[in-house]
Amino acid sequence: MTRTPLLGTVVRSVRPPSRRQLRTFTRLTLGSQGEAVLSMLSVIVLVRSTPSAESGKALFAQAATAVWFLLCDPRLEDAAQRYVPLAGRRDGSASALFGRLLRWDVGIGAAACGLAFLGVLAAWSIGAAPADLALMLALAVVAAGAASSTGSAGAAFALAGRLHALGPIRLGCAAVSAVLSLGGLFAAGAPGYLAGQAAGALVTAAVLARVGLRAVRAEFGPPTSPAPLPAGLLRFSLRASAGASVAAASDSGILALAGLVGGPSLVTVLKVASAPSRLYTSLVSPVASMLYPRLAEAAAAGDTGRIRTDIRRSTLVLGAVGAAALLAAVPVTGPLLGLAYGVPYAQAAPAAVLLLGVACVKAGVSWAKVLPLALGRPGLRLAFLTAEGLLLLGLLAAGGRATSGAVPAAVVFGCGSLALAVLGSAYWVWAGRRLVDDDGGAATTG
Incomplete structure (x- = not known):
């Protein structure tokens, strides 16, 4: 019996991935799944060890600050993946462009943190936010601001052909963040939980930026003097x-x-x-x-x-x-x-x-x-x-x-x-x- 065209198409479409693709997927999945599991476990401990009102305030603070940074974060990782390879592979201009985009991401994130702090202070001063909620909002701002540059830093691994290395690094950083957040939770309740998350986000941002810059420079050469921005960027x-x-x-x-x-x-x-x-x-x-x-x-x-x-x-x-x-x-x-x-x-x-x-x-x-x-x-x-x-x-x-x-x-x-x-x-x-x-x-x- 001969195969129908549709059956043949399906069989060809679901053939196994190559060994290299499987390795990259497995390691990326290890990182993303590990981050998700550790985050979920941290939330479980938070919910089970604090009153629902207190855990709800902490989750609300995270969600509210995340919305703010979604509006302010430039998220330049897509532009980096599209334009950095076009800037030149051997003369260092690609490394210079990536470094510029990463610095922009960090600088804009820091400015967004400053504006968010002013907003929290204003809400607390007029009585719109109680002191405990204002503190949680401020701590959540630090965590979200630190995380705002991790997308651009992570794009470095794709640019350098090292996506397989990104997953384990992110998993290690997530483990450090989970330990810090749970330690803060047991020491100071929901505010301590958010303080630990802020510290973990700072560690993650620093590690990804350092390793990512090193990978890009190894792939494209040491950065040269900044070149004009590519048209359309x-x-x-x-x-x-x-x-x-x-x-x-x-x-x-x-x-x-x-x-x-x-x-x-x-x-x-x-x-x-x-x-x-x-x-x-x-x-x-x-x-x-x-x-x-x-x-x-x-x-x-x-x-x-x-x-x-x-x-x-x-x-x-x-x-x-x-x-x-x-x-x-x-x-x-x-x-x-x-x-x-x-x-x-x-x-x-x-x-x-x-x-x-x-x-x-x-x-x-x-x-x-x-x-x-x-x-x-x-x-x-x-x-x-x-x-x-x-x-x-x-x-x-x-x-x-x-x-x-x-x-x-x-x-x-x-x-x-x-x-x-x-x-x-x-x-x-x-x-x-x-x-x-x-x-x-x-x-x-x-």
Whole structure:
């Protein structure tokens, strides 16, 4: 019996990755999963060892400051990966450009910290924020400000072809941060927890910047005197950075709004319910990091066939993995949440399964995170993410108004989010084909 064309396409699309790709994915996954697990364990200890009101304030402080830095953080990693290799490989101009972008990232993050401190001080002085919340906000500002440059520093490993080394380094830094945050928690409660996280973020930023700069200089040579900025860099950076910030706001922005519409209890329930989805997202997130250079290289060469193959393969593989993960999670989510966070939080299982379904659906089109960037079309991604973010915030507000408890509000939000994820993935399947056909696989600067 002969294979049908469709069956043959599926078989070719799911062939095993190469040994080098598998090593890179495994190490990146080790780092991202390790970070997610350590973060989740830290939150578990925080929730179980402090009153819900106190833990809710700490989580709200983190979410609120994260929203602020999403607005202020330039997130220059995408621009670095696109323009640094074009600056010259042997004369040191590429190293100089990367160093300049990293310094800009650090400087803008420091300025954003200063403005945030002034805002916290003003809120405390007029009585809008109690002293304990103001202290937590200030500590969260330090942590978020230190973390604002880690994206650009991490891009150095992709530029130098050393993505396989990034995962273990981030895992080690995450372990140090977890030890510091838990030590602070046991010594001084929720404020100490945030102080430990701030110290850990500073350590992580320093390590990644030092090792990343060394890797770039080894790849591109010692930096020379600064050269003029490449044409189109600023415009590309503004659009790509805005898109990355809007994407990251889906978690922090939702938690911040939850604190306003449902109080600390809704913040805690959503944080607990989103734990399985965060774990799954961290598991598959290296796929987009690995696809970006491949798609960009194929786009520059005009190889539309390679682009289509990579997109189809990642969709089929991650779709199958997501379906299996969701089926396995349904019967065990409630007991695991109760075991990890406490028996009362087992009732968040329906919302957790729905949010895990959202993560599985979105992972199937993880290439949508980088395809517009590879084709020089960051504005399209920005427009989609902005619309999606506004709809998610509207769903949460509607759920808070339509229900009387934190768990029902989380379930309503989960249902709406899953429907939106399905529609969004269908859009990208349609738009991805048009993007490749319209651009002919060639990157532009739009």
